[in-house]
Amino acid sequence: MDEKKALEELQFIKKVIDDSKRTIVDNGMGYIVWGILIVIGLASTYYGVVTQSYFDYGYNWIIVISLGWIYTFIDVRREKKTIPVYTFSAKILGSVWLSTGIALTILGFVPTFTGALHGVYVSPTMSIVLGIPFYLTGVLYDIPLIKYSSVGWWIGGTVMFIYPGLYSLILMAGMMLVLQVLPGIYLYRKFKKENVLNYE
Amino acid sequence: MNDFDYQQLDDIIHSRIRLAVMSVLISVETAEFNYLKKKVNATDGNLSVHMRKLEDAEYINVTKEFVGKKPQTTYALTSKGKKAFELYVARLEKLIGK
Numbered sequence: 001m002d003e004k005k006a007l008e009e010l011q012f013i014k015k016v017i018d019d020s021k022r023t024i025v026d027n028g029m030g031y032i033v034w035g036i037l038i039v040i041g042l043a044s045t046y047y048g049v050v051t052q053s054y055f056d057y058g059y060n061w062i063i064v065i066s067l068g069w070i071y072t073f074i075d076v077r078r079e080k081k082t083i084p085v086y087t088f089s090a091k092i093l094g095s096v097w098l099s100t101g102i103a104l105t106i107l108g109f110v111p112t113f114t115g116a117l118h119g120v121y122v123s124p125t126m127s128i129v130l131g132i133p134f135y136l137t138g139v140l141y142d143i144p145l146i147k148y149s150s151v152g153w154w155i156g157g158t159v160m161f162i163y164p165g166l167y168s169l170i171l172m173a174g175m176m177l178v179l180q181v182l183p184g185i186y187l188y189r190k191f192k193k194e195n196v197l198n199y200e
Numbered sequence: 201m202n203d204f205d206y207q208q209l210d211d212i213i214h215s216r217i218r219l220a221v222m223s224v225l226i227s228v229e230t231a232e233f234n235y236l237k238k239k240v241n242a243t244d245g246n247l248s249v250h251m252r253k254l255e256d257a258e259y260i261n262v263t264k265e266f267v268g269k270k271p272q273t274t275y276a277l278t279s280k281g282k283k284a285f286e287l288y289v290a291r292l293e294k295l296i297g298k
Contacts, residue, residue, distance in 0.1 A: 006295040009219070013289065016223035020239065023228070081267045084232035091229060 022142055025083055025090045027191045030097070031184025033071050035176045037064040042123075042173040049166060058113070065105055072101070089140040093133075100133045120164045123172040127157030134179070145186055149179040212257045213288045217242050217250045222285045225260065225277040233273040251275065259284055 041064040045057050076094075083090075107125055111117030117125065131153035138147025156175045160168040213219055220240040224231055231239075237247050254260045259281030263274045277285070 003296050006292045010289070010292050010296070013219065013223045016220055016239070017227040020224045020227040084235035086229040086231075087227070088229060 020085075021087060021089060023085055023087055024141055024187065024191050024194055025085060025087060026093065026137075026141075026187055028184040028187030028189075030072065030075060031180050031187065034068050034101075035181035035184060037068045039173045039176050039181075040064055042169045042176070046166070046169040046173075049169075057119075058109070061108065065108070069101075069105075093137055093140060096133050096136055100129065104129060118164075120166075120168060121161070123168045124157040124160035124164075127153050127160060127172065127175065130180075131157070134183070143183075143187075143190075146183045149183050152179045208291055210284055210288050212253060212259060213284060215250065217247065218254060219288075221247075221250060221254065221275075222259070222277070222281065222288075225275060226282065226285050230263075230274050230276045233275070236275065254281070257281075257284075 041061050044060045047053070048057055048060075104126055107117075107129065108122060112119050112122060131150040134146055134153060135150035138144065138150065152175065156171060156179075160171060213222055217240050221236055224236060224239050233247070233251075236242075236251075237244065240247065242250070251260070251262075255262055257280075258278055261276045261278055263276075265272055265274075
């Protein structure tokens, strides 16, 4: 083997490693399902406040968040059995999203129930926190759309903190659709295109 | 003139398909047979032969299970395989004087 062949072989190894590391094993359904559930929660809360319905807003959130976790639990179990490749990026992102989900669930319920956080500040708090996993996902999968959606979360969160109000429920719902559901659809289509799960 | 002895290269890894398989496995935790087949552009039979060689050398771990009614074979690099791959790359780098 000469130097030229050795260099070619090293370049080949690098290409295969880079390619494998960025294999997308996330089908984006988690983004879509959670996004839609949160929009339903936000819309029902907004409707309740505007129409002055005297229902406890905690119940609609308990229902949508429980449904989200049930979906996640089923999806993780299914994924473990069917996924054709488990990358280190997927492992890191799985942990990041799981820990973010737990943190957001706690932040969504406990501070409002105890009175530590006024309900109007829940959406901006969620928004600021959500920027982190979106940024990481965008970087690790090398998807600028997802990476820069984090900027949207941080800007939106900042605006809602500076100008608190009922509108933040609608703004948050819009952000969920644009910054979470749409990237989820993009990820889903990219995943389908790469056809990771369908190697016969 | 480089005094590198090419015979120092690990014969088990020194094959295009096995090198590609090892490169994929070093960058992921586990990979399923059909995924590897697609990645290294090999046929079932051809890849099976190469995977057996890597398995015999204890460079990879094999897990066979049924998902529903379909058999699934999953591979992962062993610590011995990881060391062998790193040594292989180090020797290539030595050859090019890196």
